[in-house]
Amino acid sequence: MINIYIEISKYLIIIIMALYTFCNFRYFGVADDTARDEYCRFQRRSVLLLQLISYSVIFLKTNDNRVIVLFLLSAVFTATYLKLSVLFYKNISKLLLNNMCMLLSLGMIMLTRLDIKDAMRQFVIIVISAVATWIIPLVIDKVWGLISWSFLYIGLGIVLLLAVLFTGSVTYGAKMALSFGGFSFQPAEFVKITFVFFAASMLGRSVDFKNIFITSSIAALHVLILIACRDLGTALIFFMAYVIILYIATGRKLYVFLGGGMFSLASLGAYRMFSHVRTRVEAWIDPWSDITNKGYQIAHSLFAIGTGGFAGMGLMQGMPERIPIVEKDFIFSAISEEMGAAVALCIILICLGCFLQMMTIATYMDMSFYKLVAVGLGFEYAVQVFLTIGGVTKFIPSTGVTLPFVSYGGSSILSSFILFMTIEGLYLIKKNEDEAFGDEYDLSYDEEYGGEDDSVYESEYEADDREEI
């Protein structure tokens, strides 16, 4: 009978995920707030129901009481976190919060199934991160002057990255982590955020040639240190985020083409210089001919996804533990194997939804600095998701980055929390502002994206922004 329950639960989970994902996009189709709240409430319940079903299956298969404990803790945490957030920050984006909780839940479920000890550790990290980042929206909303701390962002970023370069430990061919006292943390995950703040604060002030030159040089320094650490995946994320920030700040497509050209040259250079890049490209082109060595990771990832198929093998029915580094880089393959490609597809859609929400929030922002922060962080998020999922599905060569909120790892979880809470802070600014001044601007999605030709204002725009310094 347990088999029947597992079989049915598999389809239930898919239906829940599909409805949840549908709400994520339907939300924007309705205008009034009560209907939107209704969708969000449904999503909240979906997350809890997903947890209930998934943990019950894992419990039935393992008979491990810790699974029940973990389920209760997760459910209580999810419910409380969502409730308290809305209570404390009345205008916070519930949709974004729900998505965080959904992705966290999926990661936790898979981790519980893979290794319950790691799942417990992950849960502690989640709670700590949630509490520690609680204050961020308030800080973003109330502290006026974040734009003038450029040197702080630069200093913090460069120092942390240099620390990794000189004292970091090497994993999978790249220097990524600092370890002390049994803890290991990956500074690049946090520098990702200071980097966006630095670029936005510099370019939010002025976009004259001198400033662009200085900013680009400092951005290049970040990227070069990362390349020296051989952390090429993160270097790519930084680089692309900077190009986009520059593009939004100046409105010149030239920078995008320039960035694209530099990217092509750099890729070629990296392929020539780094053996682990060559290995990964070769494994991408043909993992099958060297399946026991170079192609091992990607081949096993594809076995998992392929064997799982659209509906998945069912929780506890597959062999996700056979995929290398399954808890971190390859968690997506494990989910796809057991919960099905349908659920995996929902994850991609949820991530895309998060990105689009961030971009929407970016369009709401009046101040160039905030706008650039939102775009920069949002884009970093999208690139990271794409690199991870594209890598494990053999769409692109694998780069070895984690899936935010889903992958196991303290630095990844905490930095994802910081990123999302910063965006929530920006959303809060706009919402509070609108409440205080009445609905001067219509916040609907479409209108914000439109706009008339305003090239005549171009010169004034730059002069105007300089005054603000």
Next chain:
Amino acid sequence: MSIFKRKDEKSIRSRNLRNRSNRSILHISYAVSLVFVLLMAYFLYFVFCGSQSVIGNTYNPRLDLFSERIVRGEIKSSEGEVLAYTEVDETGGESRKYPFGELFCHMTGYSTKGKTGMESLGNFYLLSSHINLIEQIRNEILGEKSPGDNIWLTVSLELQRTAYEALGDRRGAVMAMDPTTGRVLCMVSKPGFDPNSINEDWEEITSEENDRGQLLNRAAQGSYPPGSIFKIFTVLEYMHEHPYDYQDFSYVCDGTYEDGEGNTISCYGNEAHGEQDLYEAFANSCNGAFAVIGAEINIEKAMELNTELLFNSKLPLDLPYTRSSYSLTDSDTDFLKELTGMGQGNTLVSPAHMLMVTAAIANDGVLMKPMFTDRLESAGGEFFKSFKPEEYGRIMSPEDAERLSEMMRLVVTEGTGSAFRDAAYEACVKTGSAEYDNGERTHAWCLSFVRAEGENAPSDIAVAVIVEDGKSGGATAAPIARQVTDRLFETLKN
């Protein structure tokens, strides 16, 4: 401390500025969405279409999980005879049975000591179940295993048996396929083993004293000197280099060729063929003539041609195989060039490769990928999938194929392919007697094909035969190819 101060007289202008960068943000959103849509499309394509071949990979550990829920399906011949099935006893213990024992050992393979042959290729199908949903649910509830799907092979029991018996106690291999579809009709390799008792016999078979190589599927994994069958390649290169005057070629054979440096090359049995043009030299397999051609042809061009004809390269074959090797370069001695031209030298070929080239000649130069799986049947007897012939591609021009056909026809009417001379159909043949062990012994080769032409030859068929230490290709190997071909036409007429 509040940003609210900013909202003042600047608001109209800043709104316009906002709109401009918002358009840029819109562009980025579109671009990223597009990339994600591509990713999702690719992902779904992989899950629904691309994953089948991936799942079946023997390195995929997950297939073993299926066997906990599914009883391995049957493998059947093209006539529907069961070649492999799983017997379940009262206690639920399973054992794999092969009713024909050694006859299909390399074709079905075995599934207990690792998996080989069709047990490996069709592993995924054998462990999938297409019985109806209600029955599946019933089995789930009762905790019973569902029966897996059955594989129908393209290989015929009749032809397999004919080839097996014709080869007798000799070592070697026989493989036949339909050149127009790539359907493999038989694949025999000797000596074989009994897959029923592979576990018990394993130690003996794999012991170091055993030099019989029963586990080796000689048809695909065998690696033999080609002998005279290589003249197909040499003559093709010669005709490429002499497109207008190859018919003027002439050589006088006195049974032994001397190259002026003290090296000699003899014709089989030291037979003196007299004056030979290119066609006669090919038909009589005159070594002297081909030694002359071998020394004369452009080595670089020959390498190009042979690479196109799948030397030193992957074969479109799903079973494990040995690549054929051809390594002659310009810096090699003339004597080696002469030897290589007539099919000795360092060249090594697999029978499957030679069969593919023969089939391509029969099919106007187009090679069809050899296929073993015909269709899939659910345990309920319903056919739910049939496999379509796949074209590998053109490996020679139709003119080349036609010229080689003419030459191979002449082998039957005037040369070494006399075994086919009295057949009711028009066979095209090339025989070979490949020396090994320093020329002390010879392997017997025969490549043959027949094109469909009315009731005497109701179907196309290409056959490759190698008999180890079989001496003359014409005397030993050709009759085997003839028997297989005859048997096919007999079964088709009835």
